[in-house]
Amino acid sequence: MLIPAHFEDLPFDPQRPRAPRRQLRLESEGSTASGETARVLIHNISTTGLLIESAVTLAQDERIELALPEVGNTAAHVVWMSESFYGCRFETPLPASALGTLELFSRVISKAAPSESADTLPVRIARLRKEQGLTLEALAALVNVSKPTVWAWEQGKTRPTPERIAALAKLLGVNEDELLSGRDGNALAQALNQARQVVAEAFGVDPARVKVSIEL
Template sequence: MTAQPKRMFDRREPRLVLQLRTGVGQAGRAFDAEIMNISTGGMLVRTSSDISQNDPIQVVLPQSGAVGARVVWSAEDFYGCSFDTPISEDELDSVRDAARFHSPFREAYGVDHETLGARIKRLRTASGFTMVELAQKVGVSKPTLWKWEGDQVRPRHETMGILAQQLGVGELELVYGAPRLGEEVASLEGDEEQGSLADIVRASRKRIAEAAGVDEVSVDIHINWGNE
């Protein structure tokens, strides 16, 4: 694909420079990608998969889930993209938090720092399905669903769409991270185990900022992952 030196957003606009693993979907396909930098207007994505400039794409962000965008230029594995609708400053904070707390030793985690299996289990529980009920609706056995939730095996591509539909999320978000509902985030104060790491960090930053009388952007939380 020939590089086209078009600007995906105003060069004067502040950008976050980072490396966040996520997923991109286009024309019914989902593939691994990394966000290299991002602003409210667009992003730079790196992926070894070919992305067409003719079809719209979706990229999974921590707060909003699948967000619409279009490729405006490309060069080798890099794609400059413009969002269909500018994202919020809160979403930029969410991306920053997700990137900051991503560890290279947690390859199976999506933008919400859950494994696929943990996400399936959480969404199943939130939907009120037993393992037997969901397995029947998807057309698999209970042991198969148990293996999915235990991250022993991944659902096949043709099954993933059915599973996502039953769980009430898009396939792209099921694979790469589903955003939390507002009430789930609010419940973190009462039970932090229900939230993802990114949710807990955001809620904690907000509470610290309110207690200290400063803006949230002035609060940084650091985790020492050790030498795992």
């Protein structure tokens, strides 16, 4: 479930003069009614809490309010954070029926999600990690990042930095070009060698004299 949303600042609360009050509003059409730019993505939501990605910096145990259809304003607290990802727990669990309504919002951008069959960088990272027998947590520890960060790479939410790409390629058993492009360098080299051998045998020349040109 992926739901676009945005933060709106709530009026000053004299009971909590130092704590900012924010309300998280869903965007059923992918745009804000008020023109706010504090965009948020709700990645997962359950009856007990939710995982959000936000450029707005939240504090540990910060209280936010969510405007949810069929439920109204619902309070949640930040219980963990990792870079731009925040795990929040509802003060009062949601009714199970509310999740069905929220599912409708996620369908708005479901077509924009990368295809599972497409050979993209996120797909390659996930596939190679599994081939190496590594869990999200294990790969995160080896690359010295958080588990949600690796999860975000594999979901296409963020992209590894060049330094992380180098470390990932080494840990996943491929070179950097293969990780970034999906091209198997070893397979290409073998194919070129075979082509040289075939041409050399046909014309009776040394394979080293055969040059192969590839047009893509």
